[in-house]
Amino acid sequence: MLDLAFIREHPDAVRAALLHRNENPGRVDHILAQDARRRELLQEVEELRAERNRVSKEIPQLKDQAAREQRIAQMRQVGDRIAELEEQLRQVEAELEKAMLDMPNLPHPSVPVGPDETHNIVVREWGKLPEFNFEPVPHWELGPELGIIDFERGVKIAGSRFYVLRGAGARLQRALISWMLDVHTREHGYTEVYPPFIVKEECMWQAGQLPRLAENIYHDVEDDVWFIGTAEIPLTGLHHDEILDAEELPLRYVAYTACFRREKMSAGRDVRGIKRGHQFDKVEMYKITTPEDSYAELEAMVEDALDICRRLGVPHRLVQICTGDLGFHSSKTYDIEMWAPGCGEWLEVSSLSNCEAFQARRANIRYRPEPGAKPRFVHTLNGSGLALPRVMIAVLENYQQADGSIVVPEVLRDWMGGLEVIRGASG
């Protein structure tokens, strides 16, 4: 959510930001109109409430019965008028809140302006694209061949976009999760968190998943609970309604979770392989910082994700997202992509964003700069560190051998029981 006072004071800046995001700038005017109406009603209703409070204090002091009855009758009328105005106020506030919750975040000035993903900027690349003395094979062939990915049975159990990992495949994923968590906790200063994978609807609003992403979220209607599409959701809820001490900041969390997505908007796309499933695993980094520190912390988080890529020895690149491709809740986002030689494409393995106070306002997460000072909203940041199935793809396809086996990256071997080469499910 944006700061209403900021919209009031800088409507042109907000309109410009909306244009850069391919959104209708007219919603600013709708919000300003609702806000003006709200304040008008609020003033009127509060004057009446003040009068009622005052007279209600006088009534028990009145000895004269007739005067007393007269005041009560007057206040009954005032009460009716208050009720009318309150109803109008409720409607205006509901409309205003709805409009505010549907406003995307403002892009940071450093974000390149552009209409869509073709205007994203490749900031830097690492590693040479591998050359093979054979034709590299996509993972959807490598996996079944080795008996470590079973697409047919995944579909049999759960339907399309599901798969089963098996043997060394399942273990490789578990090794990646454990290794990445260990690197982030031991070397990058994050605290490991294991959150719920299912949350209340309010968490979805707080993280900015609702209202826009409703179509893409699994929702259990019977208990009215929502399945998380990313650990960012429960991690945003973690400090909901809290006032943190300045000394606690920055908070740096890392969480492994499964993630669930309906992929309604991607119907028919990326249907081969494990790139885009309804369920996938992810290690997520999350930070809560002061407004002053958030951009330095974003750069540090990007480095933490790049460190994982580097150690895995997989070619990768850093991409800066332009305004037209920026997520609803983000002020600034970098993506990290790994090269997958088998399917011949760059795979998004991480998306790292500074949401500034956007989520903090929705979730009411504040901190006190110093004892006695007024609380301020924190900034929240999130970034994958990294998303599993795509890292699996990159590892399988980059480390494949002519005979169809996979060399286990050295950094993972301690987490794979010393296994050096995956030759089949039994490994």
Add this chain to the structure above:
RNA sequence: GGAGGGAUGGCCGAGUGGAUGAUGGCGACGGUCUUGAAAACCGUUGUGGCCGGAAGGUCACCGAGGGUUCGAAUCCCUCUCCCUCCGCCA
């Protein structure tokens, strides 16, 4: 799933229709005293909205949402969460 009990400020805990946010204690902060500290004593100590340059004014908030009333922490209804016991269970 069944039965019962709860939810008040940073924490504990009073308060069942009308006084400066809503006793009191703890904690925290400031001060007096002291070489320093402790103790003692005194004081301060929630969040947000609106109006205002400011001083200040005003409203709301006692788990959430409705209702009754001139007036609700207090009475009524619905919901959520927590606790205890029983049942089931990884």
